[in-house]
Amino acid sequence: MGDGFNLLTIIKGVSMYRRGRQRDFVNDFLPPTLSEFKKTFGEDFKLFNQLLSPVMLSTLKNGNIVRGLAGVPDKGPVLFVGYHQLLAMEVPALVEGFLREKKTILRAAAHQVFFVGNYEILRQELSLFDWFSAFGAVPVSPINTYKMFERNEFVLLYPGGVREALHRKGEAYKLFWPDQPEFVRMAARFGVTVVPFGCVGEDDFVEIVLDYNDQKNIPYLKDAIKSFNEDFKGLIRDTVKGDDGNQVLHLPAVLPKVPGRLYFLFGKPIEMKGMDNVLTDRKKANEVYLQIESEVENVVSYLKRKRKEDPYRSITRRALYHATQDPSTQVPTFEP
Numbered sequence: 519m520g521d522g523f524n525l526l527t528i529i530k531g532v533s534m535y536r537r538g539r540q541r542d543f544v545n546d547f548l549p550p551t552l553s554e555f556k557k558t559f560g561e562d563f564k565l566f567n568q569l570l571s572p573v574m575l576s577t578l579k580n581g582n583i584v585r586g587l588a589g590v591p592d593k594g595p596v597l598f599v600g601y602h603q604l605l606a607m608e609v610p611a612l613v614e615g616f617l618r619e620k621k622t623i624l625r626a627a628a629h630q631v632f633f634v635g636n637y638e639i640l641r642q643e644l645s646l647f648d649w650f651s652a653f654g655a656v657p658v659s660p661i662n663t664y665k666m667f668e669r670n671e672f673v674l675l676y677p678g679g680v681r682e683a684l685h686r687k688g689e690a691y692k693l694f695w696p697d698q699p700e701f702v703r704m705a706a707r708f709g710v711t712v713v714p715f716g717c718v719g720e721d722d723f724v725e726i727v728l729d730y731n732d733q734k735n736i737p738y739l740k741d742a743i744k745s746f747n748e749d750f751k752g753l754i755r756d757t758v759k760g761d762d763g764n765q766v767l768h769l770p771a772v773l774p775k776v777p778g779r780l781y782f783l784f785g786k787p788i789e790m791k792g793m794d795n796v797l798t799d800r801k802k803a804n805e806v807y808l809q810i811e812s813e814v815e816n817v818v819s820y821l822k823r824k825r826k827e828d829p830y831r832s833i834t835r836r837a838l839y840h841a842t843q844d845p846s847t848q849v850p851t852f853e854p
Contacts, residue, residue, distance in 0.1 A: 722778025
């Protein structure tokens with residue numbers, strides 16, 4: 519009976535709503551309402567967003583880089599493929615940015631661990647995680663990707679997955695992509711537009727003090743990590759060989775820094791329509807895959823270089839700017 523409590527929002531947030539006997543994460547999804555959007559990004563994530571102060575840039579067809587999402591297609595299906603920041607700190611900003619500017623849901627293809635076993639129980643107990651499902655996240659799988667492409671959705675994919683989001687010390691901005699270019703073939707089959715993108719800023723917000731390599735040498739933490747991962751033996755990806763493919767779930771210990779700023783750049787869209795040779799020629803599919811991976815690395819390098827030119831990279835400068843401007847005014851950044 520309390521003010522602000524919405525039962526439908528709770529049902530959607532804990533993934534309990536379904537239209538049939540079986541839960542279908544793609545087709546059972548109900549878009550968030552305006553009130554849900556305002557509560558999530560106007561209250562729950564408001565301070566977080568102010569600290570990040572995200573800058574979004576996109577690339578037009580002529581190659582020019584502009585601020586905003588003008589270079590991003592207006593209609594799906596579109597597949598956004600990019601680098602995963604530490605602890606996935608960029609995802610809320612991405613979801614909010616697309617809703618504000620493009621008026622569309624960016625549906626994240628997330629690791630299965632968010633939807634099964636102990637972690638699902640944890641999500642149902644902590645309302646902080648409700649936004650994850652309420653704003654369209656689905657378990658990453660070929661069938662769910664297939665369904666979203668059929669529905670002309672905007673799909674967010676991180677090939678590096680948990681390995682990138684929970685990377686070790688000294689691995690910031692390093693890609694950990696698998697050797698299998700399956701998403702390229704599926705994109706070609708549906709004529710999807712692929713948009714490579716990069717994001718930088720994690721190293722301006724936190725510093726890793728205890729990574730997985732440290733924690734596995736501490737008996738108590740080693741046992742806790744092993745116990746938590748028992749649920750997910752069949753879900754750990756092994757397509758990246760050696761330690762680089764180790765996606766053991768754990769929580770890196772981090773120390774906060776004086777906040778910097780988060781930067782996104784969406785590269786030039788790659789039209790997959792008409793690339794039928796990708797479906798049958800594995801070598802060609804791998805060439806496109808490597809092209810996308812290389813573009814993501816180039817975008818990340820560009821942002822790391824250009825952010826040094828941003829006079830408002832520091833939170834102090836941004837605070838002073840807000841003190842003299844309307845609170846809704848967009849804080850300037852570097853010239854692309």
